[in-house]
Amino acid sequence: QLFSRMSTTVEETDLITDTLWDDLEESLLAADVGPRTVIWLIERLRERADAEQMRTGAQVQRALREELVDLLGDSSPLHLSQRSPLTVMLVIGVNGSGKTTSIAKMAARLSHEGHKVMLAAADTFRAAAIDQLKVWGERISVPVISQQPNADPGAVVYDAIQAAQARGSDVLIVDTAGRLQTKYNLMEELKKINKIIQRFVPDGPHELLIVIDAPTGQNALLQARKFAEDIGLTGVIITKMDSTAKGGFAFAVTDDLGVPIKFIGTGEKVEDLIPFDPQSFVAALFAQE
Amino acid sequence: MAMFESLTKRLEGIFQNLEGRGKLTEDDVNSALREVRIALIEADVNLKVARQFVDRVKQKAIGADVMGSLSPAQQVLSIVQEELVEVLGGSDDKNKLDLSGNPNIIMLVGLNGAGKTTSAAKLANYLRKQHGSRPLLVAADMYRPAAVNQLKTLGKQIQVPVYSEPAGSDPVDICVHALDYAREQACNTIILDTAGRINIDERMMQEVVNIRDRVRPHEVLLVADAMTGQEAVRVAQDFNDAVSLTGMILSKMDGDARGGAALSIRTVTGVPVKFMALGEKLDAIQPFYPDRLAQRILGMGDVMTLIDQA
Numbered sequence: 180q181l182f183s184r185m186s187t188t189v190e191e192t193d194l195i196t197d198t199l200w201d202d203l204e205e206s207l208l209a210a211d212v213g214p215r216t217v218i219w220l221i222e223r224l225r226e227r228a229d230a231e232q233m234r235t236g237a238q239v240q241r242a243l244r245e246e247l248v249d250l251l252g253d254s255s256p257l258h259l260s261q262r263s264p265l266t267v268m269l270v271i272g273v274n275g276s277g278k279t280t281s282i283a284k285m286a287a288r289l290s291h292e293g294h295k296v297m298l299a300a301a302d303t304f305r306a307a308a309i310d311q312l313k314v315w316g317e318r319i320s321v322p323v324i325s326q327q328p329n330a331d332p333g334a335v336v337y338d339a340i341q342a343a344q345a346r347g348s349d350v351l352i353v354d355t356a357g358r359l360q361t362k363y364n365l366m367e368e369l370k371k372i373n374k375i376i377q378r379f380v381p382d383g384p385h386e387l388l389i390v391i392d393a394p395t396g397q398n399a400l401l402q403a404r405k406f407a408e409d410i411g412l413t414g415v416i417i418t419k420m421d422s423t424a425k426g427g428f429a430f431a432v433t434d435d436l437g438v439p440i441k442f443i444g445t446g447e448k449v450e451d452l453i454p455f456d457p458q459s460f461v462a463a464l465f466a467q468e
Numbered sequence: 469m470a471m472f473e474s475l476t477k478r479l480e481g482i483f484q485n486l487e488g489r490g491k492l493t494e495d496d497v498n499s500a501l502r503e504v505r506i507a508l509i510e511a512d513v514n515l516k517v518a519r520q521f522v523d524r525v526k527q528k529a530i531g532a533d534v535m536g537s538l539s540p541a542q543q544v545l546s547i548v549q550e551e552l553v554e555v556l557g558g559s560d561d562k563n564k565l566d567l568s569g570n571p572n573i574i575m576l577v578g579l580n581g582a583g584k585t586t587s588a589a590k591l592a593n594y595l596r597k598q599h600g601s602r603p604l605l606v607a608a609d610m611y612r613p614a615a616v617n618q619l620k621t622l623g624k625q626i627q628v629p630v631y632s633e634p635a636g637s638d639p640v641d642i643c644v645h646a647l648d649y650a651r652e653q654a655c656n657t658i659i660l661d662t663a664g665r666i667n668i669d670e671r672m673m674q675e676v677v678n679i680r681d682r683v684r685p686h687e688v689l690l691v692a693d694a695m696t697g698q699e700a701v702r703v704a705q706d707f708n709d710a711v712s713l714t715g716m717i718l719s720k721m722d723g724d725a726r727g728g729a730a731l732s733i734r735t736v737t738g739v740p741v742k743f744m745a746l747g748e749k750l751d752a753i754q755p756f757y758p759d760r761l762a763q764r765i766l767g768m769g770d771v772m773t774l775i776d777q778a
């Protein structure tokens with residue numbers, strides 16, 4: 180809303196005023212960009228405005244968009260291994276962020292593109308998590324490898340790798356239990372899963388994707404940092420972008436970790452997943468509802 | 469904890485030039501409150517709420533005597549904290565669940581993945597143990613794959629019955645039928661687990677209105693994820709407009725999210741926090757303590773809650 184106010188009030192000929200800077204700051208904060216990033220951005224813009232002798236608010240706004248797009252880095256598609264016949268993707272994140280749903284969406288996409296996809300139900304902890312993935316598997320006609328509730332997730336992953344190799348699948352996506360990044364034991368469990376993949380699949384896992392939902396605020400950066408530190412990350416998926424939240428934490432996350440955003444989730448249906456595009460993400464920040 | 473240290477340090481930095489003791493001047497207070505405002509926004513307190521809050525504190529802080537063993541920084545912090553507790557409902561009784569109904573009907577609503585289903589089971593468990601209630605859980609989420617199974621599994625774990633109907637049933641009908649079922653089973657507390665929904669999805673919001681209108685719950689609780697950012701206010705307002713919230717459950721407080729969203733929601737909608745959820749286990753729920761949340765928001769950790777959990 181604040182963004183839309185800003186975009187409507189900044190006319191091509193409006194001069195640069197204190198109000199403009201305040202509005203910019205407010206709108207960025209309101210989108211969850213976070214105080215540190217915002218302070219940095221505004222300083223940088225003020226410098227640029229001086230150096231480039233900008234005169235109008237519209238010029239500043241264009242420069243802001245450039246800076247924001249820059250922070251997001253380049254978009255990149257899912258990495259499919261050229262060396263290993265089996266590409267393994269590990270999907271991780273805090274509770275309820277949208278991991279399982281995003282996995283189903285990615286699997287549907289990949290199998291539509293002609294890949295032979297398999298899923299591993301390595302969330303053996305949450306009630307009916309296995310059932311949830313199985314229902315998705317049936318819907319999208321992708322096999323799901325699972326064991327009993329409370330089975331060792333590492334064992335499920337091992338099984339799934341064996342099965343994928345035996346059946347000639349070329350992509351295996353591993354669903355993991357939600358875990359807050361502060362939980363030591365759960366993070367250790369994740370490291371173990373990661374090691375099993377490393378041991379049995381050359382260069383694997385080929386994607387380590389963290390799923391963060393758009394309504395998340397400043398905790399997003401702490402999540403991304405800790406998961407990156409503990410097992411590494413190759414990409415980010417931002418879900419629930421169909422909400423009114425703007426997902427402004429994305430700028431700090433990509434800037435801090437240098438890891439690209441791969442997909443945006445926009446709903447609960449299997450087709451509600453779009454490849455990330457920095458330009459439209461930034462445009463959406465400024466979009467009017 | 470690190471955050472608190474940094475806020476304290478930053479405030480101490482500001483007050484370094486303050487000669488000795490005496491009264492806090494407007495200038496001192498202004499620069500201190502700038503830091504407080506940033507700390508609040510870092511804690512996910514809504515911008516406008518943060519500004520409003522800081523204005524309140526300013527009135528109290530200017531002219532306050534700095535005395536005793538408190539440094540000016542500590543003095544400002546203690547005013548901030550007192551005020552936070554107050555805004556969070558420290559001195560009122562709204563934080564308690566209304567259990568005067570017969571039966572009691574409690575409906576949980578919220579965004580996707582916020583923690584409704586888990587909280588429904590925790591609440592059932594809590595009410596049975598703490599209040600001797602005879603709860604019935606109602607599976608009214610017909611959308612999320614295996615949502616019904618999830619609730620059934622949780623119900624089994626805590627030995628609480630779960631009312632459900634086959635796939636394709638209408639969520640409003642399910643809730644209405646559940647009332648009859650509860651009577652038959654002599655359950656006196658009915659907890660409705662509704663599907664997750666985005667607050668601007670009109671069709672889904674209408675569904676929850678329809679359930680509310682037919683079932684007339686005593687409590688309509690918003691389950692709000694402690695990690696929610698600036699949009700928390702908008703979400704709560706939309707749900708409140710649709711179904712008149714009576715309270716909220718702040719979930720996932722076992723992590724390092726500061727939970728500023730709760731302050732924003734409470735300030736803007738007046739909806740009180742009634743419970744905090746602190747984990748995936750089914751006993752990980754506790755009544756709301758404003759002072760604990762105030763400390764969390766300021767980044768002072770949450771010593772009491774951690775002690776309770778140990």
Ligand SMILES: Nc1nc2c(ncn2[C@@H]2O[C@H](COP(=O)(O)OP(=O)(O)OP(=O)(O)O)[C@@H](O)[C@H]2O)c(=O)[nH]1
Nearest residue numbers: 274275276277278279280357419444445446580581
């Ligand atoms: N509106 C919307 N809902 C989504 C999106 N992605 C996932 N969801 C919903 O969010 C809720 C949680 O999704 P899950 O996929 O179960 O999340 P998860 O991360 O696997 O959860 P845990 O395994 O419990 O940690 C479900 O209700 C999903 O339907 C999205 O992009 N938009």
Ligand SMILES: Nc1nc2c(ncn2[C@@H]2O[C@H](COP(=O)(O)OP(=O)(O)OP(=O)(O)O)[C@@H](O)[C@H]2O)c(=O)[nH]1
Nearest residue numbers: 274275580581582583584585586664720745746747
């Ligand atoms: N760490 C932690 N996890 C929680 C808490 N409450 C719920 N969860 C987890 O969060 C995830 C989502 O919880 P659900 O209860 O399925 O959320 P929901 O709101 O019912 O989700 P939908 O029905 O899909 O909208 C699950 O992994 C839960 O185990 C909590 O207080 N702490």
Ligand SMILES: [Mg+2]
Nearest residue numbers: 278279302308
């Ligand atoms: Mg899952």
Ligand SMILES: [Mg+2]
Nearest residue numbers: 584585609615
């Ligand atoms: Mg649910």
